[in-house]
Structures are given as C-alpha cells and as structure tokens.
Amino acid sequence: MLQQFRAFVKKEILHIWRDKRTLFILFGMPIVQITLFGFALTNEVKNASIAILDPAKDEMSAKLTSRISASRYFEVERVIVSPSQIDEAFRTGKIKMAVILPPRFSEELLHTNTATVQFITDASDPNVATTLVNYASSIIHDYQQEITQSQLPYTIHTETRMLYNPQLKGAFNFVPGVMAMILLLVCTMMTSISIVKEKETGTMEVLLASPLPPLLIIIAKAIPYLILSFVNIASILLLSVFVLELPIAGSLALLLAESILFTITALTLGLLISTITASQQVAMLISLVGMFLPTLMFSGFMFPIENMPLPLQIISNIIPAKWYYIIVKAVMIKGLNFSFIWKETLILTGMTLLLMALAVRKFKVRLD
Amino acid sequence: MYHELNDMIVADKLTKTFGDFTAVDAISFEVKKGEIFGFLGANGAGKSTAMRMLCGLLQPSSGSARVAGHDITRQSEKIKQTIGYMSQKFSLYEDLTVKENMRLYGGIYGMNLTAIKAKTASIASALHLQEELDTLVGSLPLGWKQKLAFSVAMFHSPPLVFLDEPTGGVDPVTRREFWELIYAAAHEGTTVFVTTHYMDEAEYCDRVCIMVDGKIQALDKPGALRQMYNTNSIEGVFLQLARTAKRMAD
Incomplete structure (x- = not known):
C-alpha cells in the first residue's frame, strides 16, 4: 500500500516537474504579485493635491503654509476660504487632503503656546492617506522645532480625520x-x-482498473500541490516580512495551520470540479470564473464587503476565501489569537468537510 | 455454482442498462484458461461495456459473472489485482519516460524494485527498446507505444488480460507484431480477452463471440463459424449477422 502510494506520488511530482512552464508560473506568480502589489501600494506619494484653509492669514500661518506648499510631496490645488468648500473638493476627487489652520493661529500660539492643525484625508485609499498625514505632520513638527528655538516651547497639535474609511481598512490587506x-x-x-x-x-x-483504491489516487494527487502551496505561502510571507516590511503580528504557527486548512479547502474544490467536468479547458474555466473571480470580488480583498448591497454581502458568505482572508488578516496584521478567529475557522472547516463529502460521493469509483 | 476450475470467466445473463438503453443484453459465456477469446462487434454493440463490467469498472444492472473465481459485483477489488487491462485510449503517461511508466505500474501492482527492474529489462529486450528506456513515451512512434502499452498491462504477469480494441489506428505490420505479442503471452499461459472490430484479427483467436445490439449472436471457433454460416471468412459471418442490427453505430 505504502509502496503503491509512493510510486503514485512520485509520478505526480514528475508530471509537475516535466511541465517547466507551468512550474515557473506557479513559483513565479506569488513573487510577481506580491512585488507588484507591494510597490504599487507602498511607493512614496509625490505631488499629492491638497487644499489649505488658512482663515488667520497671519505671519506664522503664512510661514507654515508656504512650507507645506514648498514640499515636493504636496501640490496646493487651491487655497480655500470656507470650510464648506472642503466637502465639495473631496467629493469631486480634486484633493487628497485638506489642511485646516485655526482662525487665530499666531495669537493662540503666542498666548497659549499651543495651536491645533487639522488634517482631513480621503481614506478610501488608506495607504496614501496615512502617508500624507505622516508627511504633513513631520513638516509641522519641523516648523514647531524651528520657532521653539528662540522662545518658549510652542506646541502645535495635529488632529487627523480619515474620511470615508476611518479604520483605514485596506492597508496591506x-x-x-x-x-x-x-x-x-x-x-x-x-x-x-x-x-x-x-x-x-x-x-x-x-x-x-488497477488495485489502487480511488481514495489513494485522490490523496496522492493532492500531496504535490500541498507541498507546492507550502512553498508559495513561505515565499509570500518572506517577501512581505523582508521586502514589504510587514511583520507577522500574530502566531506564525497559527497562520500556517489556518493556511493548511484553506489549502485543503482549495484542493477539495479542485476535486469537486474535476468530478463534474470532462475536459481540461472546462475545468480551467470553472476554476477561473467560478472560483477565482468570486474570490477576487467577494473576499473583501479588492472591494470592501461593507460597501456592497445586502444581497451581495449575503452571497459573500459562501465564498470560502472570504473566511480565510478574515482569518489571515486577523492573525497576520492585527495579531489576534485563536480565540478571536475560532468562529471563522469553524465555518471554513465546516465548508471543507461539506465539500469533501460531496466530492468523494461524486468521484466515480466506477465509470458509470 | 458457475465456477469451474477450467474457466477464467463465467458470465451469466450479464446485463447493463443506461436509462432506457440496454447496452448489454443478458449475455452468457465462458472463457477457458489460456484461451485467446475474441469479442467482435460493430461500434456501439456493447463490447466495451461488457468488458468494463468484467474488469470491475462498471456495476452490472442484472445478471452475474465471475472472473478468476471472484464475483464481479462484490469482489471487484480482488479482480483488479488479478487482471491486466489495456484501454481503448492510449493509456501510458506521455510526459514520463518508458522506464518511469514501468516503475509506476509495477509500483501500483505492488511489485518490489528488483522485480520491476528485471521485468523492465526483459520487456526492453523483447521490444528492442533498450536504447529508449529514458525517452519520453510521448516521443515514441505509435506502433511502439501500443506494444509498450500491452507490455505494461502485462507487467505484473496477470493470469488474465483484457485488451479493449488494442490495435485501433495501428498499421498492418504493427498489428501483426502486436498479435505475436498476444500469442507469446497466451503461450505462457495467460488468458487473453480481446475486443476488436478488425475481422481478420478474429481469425487469430481461439474462439470468437460476435455481439450485435448488445446480444451474443454467435460464439465458436473461427473455423466452425465459417462453416456454420457457409462463408470463407469471419467477415462474411459478421456481415450476415450485422445485417440484423437495428442500433446505429455511435
């Protein structure tokens, strides 16, 4: 039995190994995707359009605003005069950030030693939003240092409002x-x-027609892909830790265990597809249209599920990748432990068992 | 009660229906040990369905059969260990080498490495494939592939081998060579159950069974059949019988 199994697994590995082009794609794809997504999202922001509201128009506020507009990170799209214009500017997408100075900036600073500057950003692109706030804060910080040198310590507080996406969902997601x-x-x-x-x-x-038990055929087919997936998970994690500098906040063991669970889900889905199709093209089409696209759309990775109409939100629940995505986000980014994700894990496990029962039932032991 | 020591296959009113369609209609026959048993019929006559039931790939709808003493409904796992099977489609892995294919099938049938190596060497010399052991099967010519597929079906030296239209699409010279391999196997004591629609091949069999519309219309030695139907070839016999067919070829 073991020998049969070994001979069969070896054959499967040879199939994959001989098909160099596919092998290259399988190993190359995660690397390319992580790098592309990573650099598309983490690149520094230059010449972002902003608006400045400076009702004070005194000496100090003028110095501060000119510093901001002189920075290569910002392009002052317009100087606005009333707060009501801010909303409109964001909605038309003309600006990414608004910097709002208090009405009596110099006075406040000189008499109370503190003043508050407010940043409002368009956080529908959370990465850009945080980056902009960081740049602006450091400019203000520099300015504060400069004016503090000669006189009493001044403090300029900054206050940030993230529009549209206050929790900054989407960063590194x-x-x-x-x-x-x-x-x-x-x-x-x-x-x-x-x-x-x-x-x-x-x-x-x-x-x-051979004495190989059908279950053994299935398991032996799954093993090389299980190994391959593991290599892919490892390369994605390594890239995200060392290239994107996104540390794994939670337990690595938990993350890997959950990934194995999802790998088994995916393998089962593959098995199920193979039982209902007769040609490779159809299998590929079902995998892409039936699995890949819903994953892209309904896992919450590209489009926030919270913003979808209710029927679509309900549909998203049957996408296994949604639950895996929630789990990985929780463990990897938020650093939560198992007690926070047991529900999702249970759902994913239940789905996997259900799919497995269905697939094994459908897998034709006999040809009829 | 059907099983006799001399019979490799005993079929009793074996029937397979798919919905309303009766592919195999209550066929009964015996195949003796060491015999080359030919199963003839037009496309769609039910040859392959009958063979698949005997291999344990399909469950019969009714009737029963014993293969090497094992019941096909309840003991298909035992049958699978006893038989060799060559399907209609070419069934070796084209992206594996000749040697790797043999290793795989040897392994599947539970042979150990020494036995696999010895068998590989003997097949290679019989088919003059010594130089091609490390060649991918996909790059071999069709004739060689078919002979190789037969040798792989025979790799674990089964007492009974099922060949489903093994010579389809092969040139006459290779067909001839292929039958020499079958003879050699039968000479060693292997029982050969072969389906074909080449009538000349029927002459090579010890006994032939002609199927029309899922039923057995004739079963005897080729010579006896020619005499019975008063023609000088099995083709003549077949044409007389096939004229009664109502089923369209698929």
Missing part, C-alpha cells in the same frame, strides 16, 4: 488576499486540471 488567490489557483485549478487530464487521456480508466 492585499497580502492575505494574494495568499488566498495563489492557494486557490495552485490547488483548485491545478488539481482539477490534473485529474481531468487523466480522464481525458484515458489513464484514469487504467488506474481505476
């Missing part, structure tokens, strides 16, 4: 999203294709 996508692609698509290929070429018939 692509890493868990890419993990879900890669696992689905490698496990679901590749497994379904590799099983359907055997049906297409007729080798499956010979395997079924």
Whole structure:
C-alpha cells in the first residue's frame, strides 16, 4: 500500500516537474504579485493635491503654509476660504487632503503656546492617506522645532480625520488576499486540471482498473500541490516580512495551520470540479470564473464587503476565501489569537468537510 | 455454482442498462484458461461495456459473472489485482519516460524494485527498446507505444488480460507484431480477452463471440463459424449477422 502510494506520488511530482512552464508560473506568480502589489501600494506619494484653509492669514500661518506648499510631496490645488468648500473638493476627487489652520493661529500660539492643525484625508485609499498625514505632520513638527528655538516651547497639535474609511481598512490587506488567490489557483485549478487530464487521456480508466483504491489516487494527487502551496505561502510571507516590511503580528504557527486548512479547502474544490467536468479547458474555466473571480470580488480583498448591497454581502458568505482572508488578516496584521478567529475557522472547516463529502460521493469509483 | 476450475470467466445473463438503453443484453459465456477469446462487434454493440463490467469498472444492472473465481459485483477489488487491462485510449503517461511508466505500474501492482527492474529489462529486450528506456513515451512512434502499452498491462504477469480494441489506428505490420505479442503471452499461459472490430484479427483467436445490439449472436471457433454460416471468412459471418442490427453505430 505504502509502496503503491509512493510510486503514485512520485509520478505526480514528475508530471509537475516535466511541465517547466507551468512550474515557473506557479513559483513565479506569488513573487510577481506580491512585488507588484507591494510597490504599487507602498511607493512614496509625490505631488499629492491638497487644499489649505488658512482663515488667520497671519505671519506664522503664512510661514507654515508656504512650507507645506514648498514640499515636493504636496501640490496646493487651491487655497480655500470656507470650510464648506472642503466637502465639495473631496467629493469631486480634486484633493487628497485638506489642511485646516485655526482662525487665530499666531495669537493662540503666542498666548497659549499651543495651536491645533487639522488634517482631513480621503481614506478610501488608506495607504496614501496615512502617508500624507505622516508627511504633513513631520513638516509641522519641523516648523514647531524651528520657532521653539528662540522662545518658549510652542506646541502645535495635529488632529487627523480619515474620511470615508476611518479604520483605514485596506492597508496591506492585499497580502492575505494574494495568499488566498495563489492557494486557490495552485490547488483548485491545478488539481482539477490534473485529474481531468487523466480522464481525458484515458489513464484514469487504467488506474481505476488497477488495485489502487480511488481514495489513494485522490490523496496522492493532492500531496504535490500541498507541498507546492507550502512553498508559495513561505515565499509570500518572506517577501512581505523582508521586502514589504510587514511583520507577522500574530502566531506564525497559527497562520500556517489556518493556511493548511484553506489549502485543503482549495484542493477539495479542485476535486469537486474535476468530478463534474470532462475536459481540461472546462475545468480551467470553472476554476477561473467560478472560483477565482468570486474570490477576487467577494473576499473583501479588492472591494470592501461593507460597501456592497445586502444581497451581495449575503452571497459573500459562501465564498470560502472570504473566511480565510478574515482569518489571515486577523492573525497576520492585527495579531489576534485563536480565540478571536475560532468562529471563522469553524465555518471554513465546516465548508471543507461539506465539500469533501460531496466530492468523494461524486468521484466515480466506477465509470458509470 | 458457475465456477469451474477450467474457466477464467463465467458470465451469466450479464446485463447493463443506461436509462432506457440496454447496452448489454443478458449475455452468457465462458472463457477457458489460456484461451485467446475474441469479442467482435460493430461500434456501439456493447463490447466495451461488457468488458468494463468484467474488469470491475462498471456495476452490472442484472445478471452475474465471475472472473478468476471472484464475483464481479462484490469482489471487484480482488479482480483488479488479478487482471491486466489495456484501454481503448492510449493509456501510458506521455510526459514520463518508458522506464518511469514501468516503475509506476509495477509500483501500483505492488511489485518490489528488483522485480520491476528485471521485468523492465526483459520487456526492453523483447521490444528492442533498450536504447529508449529514458525517452519520453510521448516521443515514441505509435506502433511502439501500443506494444509498450500491452507490455505494461502485462507487467505484473496477470493470469488474465483484457485488451479493449488494442490495435485501433495501428498499421498492418504493427498489428501483426502486436498479435505475436498476444500469442507469446497466451503461450505462457495467460488468458487473453480481446475486443476488436478488425475481422481478420478474429481469425487469430481461439474462439470468437460476435455481439450485435448488445446480444451474443454467435460464439465458436473461427473455423466452425465459417462453416456454420457457409462463408470463407469471419467477415462474411459478421456481415450476415450485422445485417440484423437495428442500433446505429455511435
């Protein structure tokens, strides 16, 4: 039995190994995706359009605003005169940030030694929003240092309002999203294709006529992809820690365990697809349209689920990747432990068991 | 009660229906040990369905059969260990080498490495494939592939081998060579159950069974059949029988 199994796993590994082009894509894809997403999102922001509201128009406020507008990070789109204009400017998308100075900036600073500057940002792009606030804060900090040198210490407080997306959801969320996508692609698509290929070429018939138990065929087919997924998870995590400098906040062991669970979900999906299709093209199409697209749309990775209409929010619950995405985000980014994600884990496990029961039932032990 | 020591296969009113369609209609026959048993019929006559039931790939709708003493409904796992099977489609892995394919099938049938190596060497010399052991099967010519597929089906030296239209699409010279391999196997004591729609191949069999519309219309030695239907070839016999067919070929 063990020997049969070994011979079969070896064959599966050879299939993957011989197909160099696919192998290259499988290993290259996570690296390319993480790097692309990473640099598209973490690149520094230059020449961002901002608005400045300076009702005081005194000497100190003029110095501060000219410092901000002189920075290469900001381009003052307009100097506005009333707070009512801010809303409109954001809604039309003309500005990314508004800097609001208090009405009596110099007076406040000179008499009370403190003043408050407010930043309002468009946080629908959370990464850009935080970056802009950081740049602006450091400019103000510099200015504060400068005026403090000669006189009593002055403090300029900054107050930040993130518009549209106050919790800054979305920052680095692509890493868990890419993990879900890669696992689905490698496990679901590749497994379904590799099983359907055997049906297409007729080798499956010979395997079924052999003493190999069908369950063994399934498990042996899954193993190389399980290994491959592990390599992919490792490369994604390494890249995100060392290149994107996004540390894993929670437990690595928990993260890996949850990833194995989702890998099994994806493998089961692949098996299920292979039982209902007869050609490799159809298997690929179902994997892409039926699995990949819903994952992209409904896992919350590209489009926040909270903003979707209710029917779509309900639909999103049946997408396994959504739960995996929530889990990875919780463990990797928020650093939560198992007690916060047991519910999601339970849902994912339940889905996997259900899919597995369905797939094994459908997997044709006999050809009829 | 059907099982006799001399019979490798005993089928009794074996029937397979798919919905309203009766693919195999209550066929009964025996195949003796060491025999080359030919199963003839037009496309869609039910040959492959009958064979798949005997291999344990399909459950019969009714009737029963024993293969090497094992019941096909309840003991299909035992049957699978006893038989070799070559399917209609070419069934070796084209992206594996000749040697790797043999290793795989040897491994699947539970052979140890020494036995696999010895068998690989003997097949290589029989088929003059010594130089090609490390060649990918996909790059071999079709004739070689078919002979190789047969040798792989015979790799674990099964007492009974099922060949489903093994010579489809192969040139006459290779077909001839292929039958020499079948003879050699039968000479060693292997029982051969072969389906074909090449009538000339029927002459090579010890006994032939002609199926029309899922039923057995004739079963005897080729010579006896020719005599019975008063023609000089099995093709003549077949044409007389096939004229009664109502089923369209698929």
